Amino acid sequence: MIKNISNLGDASIYCDFGQDVNQKINSNVVSYFNHIKKLVKNNKIKGITNITPSYNKLIVSFDLEIITYNEVKQIIENSKIKKNIIQNPKKIKIPICCDQEYALDLTSLSNKLNISENEILETHLNKEYFCYMTGFIAGMPFLGDIDKKLRTHRLETPRVKVPKGSVGITEQFCNIYTYESPGGWNIIGNTPKNIFNKLNFDKPLLINPGDKVSFYKITKQEYLNWNE
Amino acid sequence: MNEVYLEVLRPGINTTIQDKGRFHLYHIGITVSGAMDQSKFQISNALVNNDYNEGVLEFAYQGPCLKLVNGNINIAITGNVNFNILRKNSTTEEGICFKNYFLEDGDQIDIISTKNSVFGYFAVQGGFKTDKVWNSLSINTKAKVGPNNGEKFSLRQKIYINKSKTEKLLEKKIDYNFLNENIIRVIKGTNYNYFSESALNIFFKEEYTVSNLSDRMGMRLEGPKLENITNTNIKSEGLVKGVIQVPADGKPIIMFSDHGTIGGYPKIAVIISADLDKVAQLPPGSKIKFEEVSLINAENYFKDHIKNINKYIREIK
Numbered sequence: 001m002i003k004n005i006s007n008l009g010d011a012s013i014y015c016d017f018g019q020d021v022n023q024k025i026n027s028n029v030v031s032y033f034n035h036i037k038k039l040v041k042n043n044k045i046k047g048i049t050n051i052t053p054s055y056n057k058l059i060v061s062f063d064l065e066i067i068t069y070n071e072v073k074q075i076i077e078n079s080k081i082k083k084n085i086i087q088n089p090k091k092i093k094i095p096i097c098c099d100q101e102y103a104l105d106l107t108s109l110s111n112k113l114n115i116s117e118n119e120i121l122e123t124h125l126n127k128e129y130f131c132y133m134t135g136f137i138a139g140m141p142f143l144g145d146i147d148k149k150l151r152t153h154r155l156e157t158p159r160v161k162v163p164k165g166s167v168g169i170t171e172q173f174c175n176i177y178t179y180e181s182p183g184g185w186n187i188i189g190n191t192p193k194n195i196f197n198k199l200n201f202d203k204p205l206l207i208n209p210g211d212k213v214s215f216y217k218i219t220k221q222e223y224l225n226w227n228e
Numbered sequence: 229m230n231e232v233y234l235e236v237l238r239p240g241i242n243t244t245i246q247d248k249g250r251f252h253l254y255h256i257g258i259t260v261s262g263a264m265d266q267s268k269f270q271i272s273n274a275l276v277n278n279d280y281n282e283g284v285l286e287f288a289y290q291g292p293c294l295k296l297v298n299g300n301i302n303i304a305i306t307g308n309v310n311f312n313i314l315r316k317n318s319t320t321e322e323g324i325c326f327k328n329y330f331l332e333d334g335d336q337i338d339i340i341s342t343k344n345s346v347f348g349y350f351a352v353q354g355g356f357k358t359d360k361v362w363n364s365l366s367i368n369t370k371a372k373v374g375p376n377n378g379e380k381f382s383l384r385q386k387i388y389i390n391k392s393k394t395e396k397l398l399e400k401k402i403d404y405n406f407l408n409e410n411i412i413r414v415i416k417g418t419n420y421n422y423f424s425e426s427a428l429n430i431f432f433k434e435e436y437t438v439s440n441l442s443d444r445m446g447m448r449l450e451g452p453k454l455e456n457i458t459n460t461n462i463k464s465e466g467l468v469k470g471v472i473q474v475p476a477d478g479k480p481i482i483m484f485s486d487h488g489t490i491g492g493y494p495k496i497a498v499i500i501s502a503d504l505d506k507v508a509q510l511p512p513g514s515k516i517k518f519e520e521v522s523l524i525n526a527e528n529y530f531k532d533h534i535k536n537i538n539k540y541i542r543e544i545k
Contacts, residue, residue, distance in 0.1 A: 009498030
């Protein structure tokens with residue numbers, strides 16, 4: 001499953017699962033993530049400071065005063081990972097308002113892709129997405145895969161400030177800005193739902209890797225009256 | 229009983245509480261934060277008898293001016309810092325770094341500036357009276373995570389201090405030779421071969437200049453453009469402190485304590501752990517030269533680095 005293991009600097013290990021991005025490879029990454037997390041929790045391995053899964057890579061960082069690259073590498077190589085670990089993906093429905101003031105890039109996207117704004121939204125709403133990973137900023141979910149006809153690059157000049165709640169698409173992916181941040185994704189709407197709750201220390205994230213996410217349209221009135 | 233606090237008479241440019249860092253949260257998008265210069269942070273705590281991971285004030289360039297109210301405390305400043313102690317009786321003492329001072333009720337400490345460096349540390353005996361957030365006292369102002377609602381300190385704020393047991397000067401000091409070093413050692417990055425041979429030659433032979441666009445998130449460098457012959461984007465993946473990314477414009481960016489947890493630019497190199505403190509202390513305009521080392525050498529340099537810090541800490545005790 002892991003194609004290659006190398007060092008990222010002197011205090012991190014870089015597990016490469018290949019170049020492809022799909023749910024199967026990502027599930028392998030997550031299986032390793034869960035396995036190492038469990039070793040850490042059960043004190044079977046000391047000095048691990050972070051484990052970062054992404055589409056097709058897993059980075060394990062450690063405290064060089066406690067453990068070194070070769071020791072961590074050996075533990076990972078000797079790990080027997082059960083395939084198809086049963087996960088219980090949550091199904092989450094996200095309300096989204098796509099009025100012009102929230103769908104900042106819908107018009108330009110329609111011109112770029114040469115399909116109508118309505119078709120873009122309907123195509124996007126008509127699909128269930130898989131959460132590959134979270135990060136960049138706290139709680140931001142990286143979802144996929146969006147319909148082939150909606151795929152396009154990032155904005156040429158990224159925005160300095162993308163409003164909180166913005167739903168963006170780029171390439172085969174879709175994400176939600178959990179708070180105001182710089183960013184270059186094409187914004188097609190905004191959700192009033194809180195995706196990251198920094199006061200909920202046990203479960204700060206609404207959407208976790210492996211979860212299934214779909215979007216439904218709400219009116220501006222519903223958006224403004226949204227109350228959790 | 230009245231609580232002991234420091235009143236902020238001038239906040240300084242970027243005054244926050246930092247400790248070793250906030251770990252085990254990269255996977256949800258919360259970065260490590262923590263002191264930019266870990267060795268000066270550790271030594272500041274040792275000078276006032278604190279646990280090694282107690283929270284201290286970190287300041288950059290211009291530091292804060294603070295007035296002690298309702299108590300007496302031992303404090304110490306580390307780094308390369310200009311500061312004065314303004315006693316209540318109107319005398320002024322010029323401060324010396326790596327030495328502890330006893331502040332009495334009404335005394336002020338005026339941290340004027342860091343000299344030919346960026347970060348300085350201010351430790352108080354007993355630490356600051358605040359709760360850990362996600363197991364750390366570090367303030368991340370970009371994500372608004374940490375004590376003080378994740379914000380830097382502002383004018384007139386009160387920074388509360390844990391009541392300390394000692395009511396007299398601890399009399400601890402060390403001679404610390406603060407040197408700025410411009411040769412930064414790195415290990416090849418995971419996308420090293422994305423770059424042309426001439427780009428790699430440039431990277432290790434030419435000088436880079438620290439730009440003004442540098443903060444706790446990262447340091448942008450100015451210098452010759454690095455030609456990418458493969459792809460200027462990679463599929464987004466994890467980042468760690470010390471990674472040097474090269475975006476499409478060909479100018480390297482070093483990831484620091486408050487970096488985003490995921491990034492999509494090729495990684496040309498990673499700074500070795502032993503050199504992270506010294507690169508963080510290079511102010512804008514400084515020259516940097518990168519030198520490649522092997523993993524085994526990097527591990528040995530780190531052992532030397534830790535030995536060196538521990539030598540200072542033993543001297544204090």
